[in-house]
Amino acid sequence: MSEKQVTRRNFLYVTTGAFAAAGAVSLAWPFVDQMNPDASVKALASTEIDLRPIIPGQSITVMWRGKPVFIRRRTQAEIDEAKKVNLADLPHPEADSDRAQNPEWLVMVGICTHLGCVPLGQKGDYNGWFCPCHGSHYDTSGRIRKGPAPTNLEIPDYVFLNETTIKIG
Amino acid sequence: MSENYAPKSAVGRWFNDRLPLLNLIYGHLLPYPTPKNLNYWWTFGGILTFCLVTQIITGLVLAMHYVADADLAFASVEHIMRDVNYGWLLRYIHANGASLFFMAVYIHMARSLFYGSYKEPRELIWIIGVFIFLLMIATAFMGYVLPWGQMSFWGATVITNLFSAIPLVGESVTNWLWGGYAVGSPLLTRFFTLHYLMPFLIFALVILHVWALHVPGNNNPEGINVVQGSQDTVPFHPHYVVKDMFALVVFLVVFAGFVFFVPNLLGHTDNYIEANPLQTPEHIVPEWYFLPFYAILRSVPDKLGGVILMVSAIAILAFLPWLDTSKVRSAKYRPLYRQFVWLFFANVILLGYLGAQTADGLFLIIGRIATAYYFAHFIIILPLLGYIEKTKPLPKSLSEPVLSPEERQMKAAASGASA
Numbered sequence: 091m092s093e094k095q096v097t098r099r100n101f102l103y104v105t106t107g108a109f110a111a112a113g114a115v116s117l118a119w120p121f122v123d124q125m126n127p128d129a130s131v132k133a134l135a136s137t138e139i140d141l142r143p144i145i146p147g148q149s150i151t152v153m154w155r156g157k158p159v160f161i162r163r164r165t166q167a168e169i170d171e172a173k174k175v176n177l178a179d180l181p182h183p184e185a186d187s188d189r190a191q192n193p194e195w196l197v198m199v200g201i202c203t204h205l206g207c208v209p210l211g212q213k214g215d216y217n218g219w220f221c222p223c224h225g226s227h228y229d230t231s232g233r234i235r236k237g238p239a240p241t242n243l244e245i246p247d248y249v250f251l252n253e254t255t256i257k258i259g
Numbered sequence: 260m261s262e263n264y265a266p267k268s269a270v271g272r273w274f275n276d277r278l279p280l281l282n283l284i285y286g287h288l289l290p291y292p293t294p295k296n297l298n299y300w301w302t303f304g305g306i307l308t309f310c311l312v313t314q315i316i317t318g319l320v321l322a323m324h325y326v327a328d329a330d331l332a333f334a335s336v337e338h339i340m341r342d343v344n345y346g347w348l349l350r351y352i353h354a355n356g357a358s359l360f361f362m363a364v365y366i367h368m369a370r371s372l373f374y375g376s377y378k379e380p381r382e383l384i385w386i387i388g389v390f391i392f393l394l395m396i397a398t399a400f401m402g403y404v405l406p407w408g409q410m411s412f413w414g415a416t417v418i419t420n421l422f423s424a425i426p427l428v429g430e431s432v433t434n435w436l437w438g439g440y441a442v443g444s445p446l447l448t449r450f451f452t453l454h455y456l457m458p459f460l461i462f463a464l465v466i467l468h469v470w471a472l473h474v475p476g477n478n479n480p481e482g483i484n485v486v487q488g489s490q491d492t493v494p495f496h497p498h499y500v501v502k503d504m505f506a507l508v509v510f511l512v513v514f515a516g517f518v519f520f521v522p523n524l525l526g527h528t529d530n531y532i533e534a535n536p537l538q539t540p541e542h543i544v545p546e547w548y549f550l551p552f553y554a555i556l557r558s559v560p561d562k563l564g565g566v567i568l569m570v571s572a573i574a575i576l577a578f579l580p581w582l583d584t585s586k587v588r589s590a591k592y593r594p595l596y597r598q599f600v601w602l603f604f605a606n607v608i609l610l611g612y613l614g615a616q617t618a619d620g621l622f623l624i625i626g627r628i629a630t631a632y633y634f635a636h637f638i639i640i641l642p643l644l645g646y647i648e649k650t651k652p653l654p655k656s657l658s659e660p661v662l663s664p665e666e667r668q669m670k671a672a673a674s675g676a677s678a
Contacts, residue, residue, distance in 0.1 A: 122435075125449065131439045151537055156441035158537050201441075204562055206420035207413065207539040223417060223543050224557060225619055240562045 131155075136259030138251065141195070149211055151200055154258045158200035158208055159246060160219075161256075164230065169193050171217065172231035182241045186231045189245055197248050197256065198232045204239035219243065287473055292492035293499050294479035296657050300370040301477070301499075302506030303363050309507055310360040311465065315458050317353040318402075321346075325405065327451035329444035332407035333533040351522040357399050358525045359514050361548035364392060373600055375588030376478040382580035384471045389577045391464045394457050396549070396573070401454040403546060407447060408530030413543050415450070416442045421556075424563040441536065481660065482589025483653050491657040542617065550614030551607050555633065557618040558626040568630065575637050582637050584645025592651040596644050603636045 137154045139161065144150055149162040164172075172186040173193075190196050202209050207223035214220030215236060216229035226237030233242040248258045264285045266272050275281045324343050326335040339346035368388070371377055377385035404415045419436050423429040438445025476487050485491040493499075517524065525547055529540045545553050555572050559565035575582075590597040606629055613626045654660045659667065 125438055125445075126435050127437075127439050128445070131445070153536070156439055156443050156536065204420075205417040206423075206442075207417065207543065208537060209539075222539060222541055223413075225617070238557075238560050238562060238565065 136257055138255060138257045140255055142254045146194070152258070154199075154246065159258055160196070160198055160200040160211065160232075160243075162196045162211070163194055164190075164196055168217070168230040172229060172233075175229065175231075175233075181234050184231075184233060184242055189231050189233070189242070191248075191250065195256070196230075196232060197246065197258065199244040199246055201244070202226055202239055203234065203241045203243065204237070209243070287469070288500075289494065289496040291473060291495040292476065292487045293495045294477050294485050294657060295491060295493045295498075296479055296481065296661075297477060297499065297502075298480055299502075299506055300366065300373075302503050303367040303370065305503035306363045306507055306510050307360070307367060308465065309510075310356060310363055311458065311461060313356050314353060314360065315462070317349050317356065318455070318458065320349055321353055322455060325451075327405065327448045329407060329447050329534070332405065332447060336406045348518070351518045354526065355514065355517040355522060357402060358546070358548065359510075359517070360395065361399070363510070364395065365548070368392070369604060371478075372603070373590045374478055374480055375482050375583070375585075375590070377580050378583065378586075378588050379580065380475045381472070381478060384468060385580060386577050387464055387468045387471060389573070391461055391468060392576075393573065394461050394464065398454060398457040398461070399546065399548070401450040401457075404447065404450050405454065406530060407534045409532045409534055409538075409540050410527045410530040410543070412442060412534030412536065413539055414545060415446065417543060419446070421566045421569075424566045426563070443536075478588060479657065480589060480591065481654055481657055482587065482592065483655075483657070485657060489656075544615055547611070547615075550612075551610035552614075554610040554614035554626050555630045557614070558623065558630040572633060575634070579637065579641075583641045584643075585641075585648060585650070586645070587650045587653065592653055593644070593648055594651065595648045599636065599640055599644065603633075606632050606636070 134155060137152060137159075139150075139152055141161070141163075144161065144163045146163050147165045149160055151158045151160055153159070169186070175186075177183040177185060186193070189198070200208050202221040202223065204221065204224055204226050207221050209219035209221040209226070209228060211219055214227035216227050218230045218232060218235075219228040220226070221228075221237070221239065224238050226239035227235050228239075228243055229235050231242075232245075234240070246258050248256050251257050264282050266275050266281055271281060321339065324335065324339050324346065326332060336350070339350050341347075343349075371385065371388070400414070400418060404411045419433055419442060422436060423433045425432055434440060436446065437443065438449065476485070476492075479485065527544065527546075544550070552569050552572055556565045556569040559568055585593060585596065587593055590600050610626070610629050610633065613622055613629060616622045618626065
């Protein structure tokens, strides 16, 4: 085979092709990005909740970004149970103190980390939450203990605005 | 064959000279040489084409009344059922049509497995078929989401969450699919759009599927090569047109039985409850035709592992022509494969049964064994059988197995004389 020489025509081919490819990719992006969460969805990013009506041992579920969020005022027994667990026994080790800013209030996204079902409260082998879809058991701190879910129930960003109000998001 | 076709009318000739469309249709539907011994398992190709056209037509008219919005979808489906003239009939045909479509496609695939239709030189027909099956799965799943009942919503949630198992980008991908942070209106609208598009893609693949089929011609129950245009073939019309029509009529009796007598038998009652993002139904089950794959998903305790295994269960089909190392096509001449293929069918049905049960205790253990066997069939049994199985001698022609010994002798003498 003869030795290949880079001609002006080769150069033109490659640069034209490169420009066309870059143009096609940048034009494709709007078609992909239009599917991402839009401005109106992002605008619903935070929710404020009044905690006064909730008594110990009671939970409420609020909607945040279209997802259910569990807010549970835990009983002393539940807090103790969550605290005494040996972290080494957990599939996804997290201390209860890292999951609840105030031990009395557990705030977490009520969506099973397996495939997104809503777990049922105060059920399952660990007295916490139980997902009916594929049998994941969570403890009183919302940590995965048994079943197919890979991680603990997610804790959203939230702040206590005062003693009785929290803001999620 | 097709080159010789001349339309009878002057208009037809004028048209055909300018665009030989009639030639094409004529060649593929009328004199197309077909093995003379195709049994009723071969009629499901025609039945499937009928199913696809039925779904497209009923879907088109349902789309004239349906509204793809999370607040309105459920009510618009009830509106179709109660107010729209014959809306109930059109929706029941569409919903049961999907189930019967899958029933037919599973029989069609089983026929291919039994008679080795996926083997050389028909690998590409089979692979196109696997893609059609994949598109059917996507279309049926998205269609099931549209009524926005509890099963629609939670089915969509569970299945779209499968993508969150992808390492690193999983969450971004699911948010992108949802157009939000949970299943909602944006997802419903895009599912409706894709549900409308995909049947046309399937239609295009069906044309390729038939085109690829008409290159080597049909396989047959003996699994031997037949010479096109020899005594072993008959023209497609009228022989198989009539046979396909008869099978279609029988199929329609079953279809009508479902539509008019038990239209909700294959559905789930929870889907007549409007979607509620705060409450998951007690027991989520997919439509019956997804159950075997659902059982495979649930048999793995690991999220990513389950997803990979479920996707592999379908993807592995595309490699079947090379996993099966035996040169003999039909199970009729493969004494061992014949038993294993029935075992495989039984195993798939078992997986389907397990997919409908709760995944714990004994069911989970059996589910794991059945899943392991499903894959063992493809990656251990099929490759090995080609080496260890002693196959029966193949007939030389389609006539040979059905001739009496005397006829066979006469034929041998005649061919000996002419040779």
